[in-house]
Amino acid sequence: MLISEKQALTERVGMLVQKYGNSRSALIPILQDIQHNFKYITDFEQQEVARLLDIHPVEVYSVISFYSFLSSKQRGKNIVRLCQSISCELEGKEKVAKAIERELGIKFGETTKDKKFTLEYTNCMGMCDQSPAMMVNEKVYSKLTPEKAVQILKEVK
Amino acid sequence: MEDKNKNRVPLGQKPHIVEKPKDPSAIGGSITVEINEKKVTVPMGTTILEACRENQIHIPTLCYHDDLCFAGVCRLCVVEVEGMPTLAASCSYPITAPIKIKTSTPKVRRARKHVIDLMLSEHYGECYSCIRNNNCELQALAKEYGVTDYTFGHIEKKRYEIDDSSFSIIRDLDKCVLCKRCVRTCIDLQEVGVLEAIGRGHETHIGTFLDKQLADVICINCGQCINRCPTGALHEKEITQDIWSAIDDPTKHVVIQTAPSPRAAIGEEFGLEPGHSMTFKMNTALKRIGFDAVFDTNFTADLTIIEEGTELLLRLYKALVNKDESVKLPQFTSCSPGWVKYLEHFYPEYVGHLSSAKSPQQMFGALLKTYYAKKLKLDPSKIVSCAVMPCSAKKFECNRPEMNDSGYQDVDYGLTTRELAKMIKEAGIHLPEMPDSHFDNPFGDASGAGLIFGVTGGVMEAAIRSVIEFITGDKAEEVFDGMNVMPVRGFEGIKYAEIKIDHVGPVPDLIKHLVPNWDWVKGATLKVAVVHGTANAKKVMDDIKAGGKFSQCHFIEFMACPGGCLGGGGQPIPTNEEIRKKRAEAIYAEDAGLELRKSHENPHIIQTYKEFLTDGPCGHTAHKLLHTHYTVRGKYIA
């Protein structure tokens, strides 16, 4: 990483610490903020957060690894999360999954080459009365059919 | 040591304890509970486990460790508490009400057996091929609960690769039972913060930052995690085979130096109670194993005192008389390689404070392949220099690239007390039965000052014994009752002492020439501190950074491990404060029984300066061979 890039990251993390505070309880809000804007938290950012919160980098990494919605590895610009819990499973999640995989040309757990999409399964998102459901970034889509899902992704593109 | 539950801990495992009353006999200070239908009275806030132990009721534990805060994750210590729908983890249940406890009901026994069965189902490997065979808590539990088969199957494929990147510590996650003792050790007890639980659910494992290898993170190699690991998931990198090969090679001259702490603990590996000093029996055993010569690291501990003490006096002179502001004070000890690496990582701007004197191990290494080789007319390339240490970090230290001032790697192999015990056993020797024998010349037996290097406060005490005599001319035994410098003894995490120097005596020739005159010392107060465990080191370093009391010190002894070297990461397992205290007692008792108890009076030291280090302490030769430099490492990982 270039020094100027590092400086920019340091500044950004510093601003987040100003915004959310430097206590440990600010850790997850800070990580969520970075995750929201950049889709993953870089190694360097993790260490900067650790430094400013006076905790160990491994604690930051540990927390990131615990939560499904935080990532320490690069993700696509859009994160597609298909619910795999019981209602969605029974209401045809599998067909939707196949259609999405075909549309994006990747499997679940992968990111498209152009870094536009990452595809993941997630557990129940509270849409069991309207399953199958998926989230694209923070937006929820319900009562999916394979066609509908593909259409949604096309619009996101 | 301070209350283990008050340290900074991983927040995920905060000890949610109830503070015990100061006076249990006061009204409301105690409480009566029923354990297995027997009434017992305990202080408020006592845990069920403590209450049971005090009443001779055995409860199996695994994640619990005397030195560490609670975790309550293994669920082995569960008991029934009347009225509770679920079982309670006795290790972390503080008693605050008159509860009724049952420790061995069918439900409890079944739950414990299930926990063991589940752990075994994911515990890869066979006991006979494990480094911890016969000293494994999981194995002992399996025996205790009559495990004869794998109820829930047994993992057949390795899930993780062994991490053997470090010179000191090997991690074999397939044997890990996720008790998190290492996490609590690393983050809480030692404040190094290399290990944490990574991932979630069944994927949870103990890992480092970004799951990197141990060699690539800021591990200080202290090995405290090894000492507390209940299984073989963490252990030192063994080098016994290499040493056997060297011994078996007739062209090699294999020598070994033995540090003061292993001898105070190695008896434990042979079934003795902690607190037996095995110095001279160990010498015999080492010779029978086939080492060509056995030396006492205390010799170079004595040498360290001269070099480091001289360095301190020089720094003080430059700072106080020359008003040289570039002089770094307080001076920090540099014998503990775990501490040195801790400082290099966490407070790199302070490496200038470290004494440039090498650790006793490395001084010896440098002398063996120069002075000793010359004296005995040996080809230094044929000398294999071994060191038995209580320490896992010594393995890293001897592999530091700068540690080859003799023209060769100064120390070839650092082996732990545990490894040496293994070699002794493999040679068919039962250590306690050995006759005594002395250390070999030309270094001979060393002083008690060198010996007490093994206990926290020992380096400081040894230094004070010599420095006081150097400067005042007063005999140390007259200044300190029985020559025991009590203010720097004891297991308190951070100790502070002041020594007033009211007169200057005849300064001995050895160092007299170093400064034009010595009057400046008169009336000075020497301020010193002793710190053990890197968590305590952090407190002191932060205080120094903030310009607090410790920044005014002249000399501070730091040891990475709790209790000092005797609690090192290479010592026999298990460890706890009681064991460490017994080891300390053994060392102090041996020192008290010695004639020679001051480093500068060691005749072999005097001879070495006369014959070899002819330009004296901190002189040219000494500087080349006995001093070193440090690396500014920092915390960032690329």
Next chain:
Amino acid sequence: MMENKIERKGQVLFSGYKYGEGIKKALKLSREDILFELKESKLRGRGGAGFPTSTKWMLTAATIDPDKYLICNADEGEPGTFKDRVLLLEYPAMVFDGMVIGAYTIGAKFGIVYLRGEYKYMLPDLEAHLEKMRKDNYLGEKILGKDGFDFDIEIRLGSGAYVCGEETALIESLEGSRGEARNRPPFPVNRGYMGKPSSVNNVETFANIPFIVLKGGKWYNKLGTEKSTGTKLFSVSGDCEKPGVYELPWGTKVSELLEIVGAKNTKAVQVGGASGICIPKSQFDRMLAYEDLATGGSVKIFNENRNMLEVLKNFMEFFVEESCGQCVPCRIGNVKLLEGTKMLLKGEFTFEYINKLKELGRTMKIASKCGLGQSSPNPFLSILENFKDEVFNQGWRNNGR
């Protein structure tokens, strides 16, 4: 994209509520009066565990610490549960007013809503509502002129971990750690968020509070049954005509509910979400109440065409992933139960081993550290018990034996 189908309105939550009403009334009462009404109402926690709310609040109120926290558990993650989503989207006033009343009652200065990450889309509306409350002085300093009553609410987001619905894991998460449950005691009411006394209550519990304050504990406890008073929101999903949220009095029979939601050919009902229990037709006359089928509100309906082992497999996969992984019974136990389920699916099992797994399940229920591991064996145990023929014979059929 989303619809909030409230399929049946009952006598409490969906009976109509005017924003701020409950707070106004509450502030005219003393804290003791509110606690009295609450005790009288016999309201029990709506998250599933059913702990008496009055006891929780009394314990928190009784602590002397000046800094207390009131936490709203909006980490609704139980598969099959979505009533909190509907409440927060449609009736945030009830929930937040309930929190203000709670804060007044226990003496809390700080309120936190732990909203699951999946519900982040609600954030703008919820924040707007809180802003409105601040303007109207329902939040802030000296609420409605009441001296010494300062209280505000902050919304914190989860990050995708089911276990954070467990109250101590939730607190850990708020403090910036992994969502790993704590040892108990001490309980959060004595030592919770930041070591301060904290009361953690479910969204729906809070929504009930204004009604109890307005209409009295007596009125409330006449609804429902002896031990389960009031009404309950049921999140109904699965094989029925009208999935959605239903407000029904406690004590409603499963068969009655099936009738209301238009379920046909029902083979099984999973009560209480993935961690609940699965009952067969023969038990449909059981009632939904703490004294019989306790539930956080999820009712999942399976018709004759569903394969209960496939259902079970899905549940167990869920728990293997969502266990926090700290304690042995839950981390490894769930894996063993999942493996057992797969054996049954393949027909490659011995009864002896399956019985051992059942025993293991019973151990997990009492030896796990938190509610997750203590309830995750429920579907395994109940499906194996209640659907013996299907469970033990289908693998053989699948194998063509």
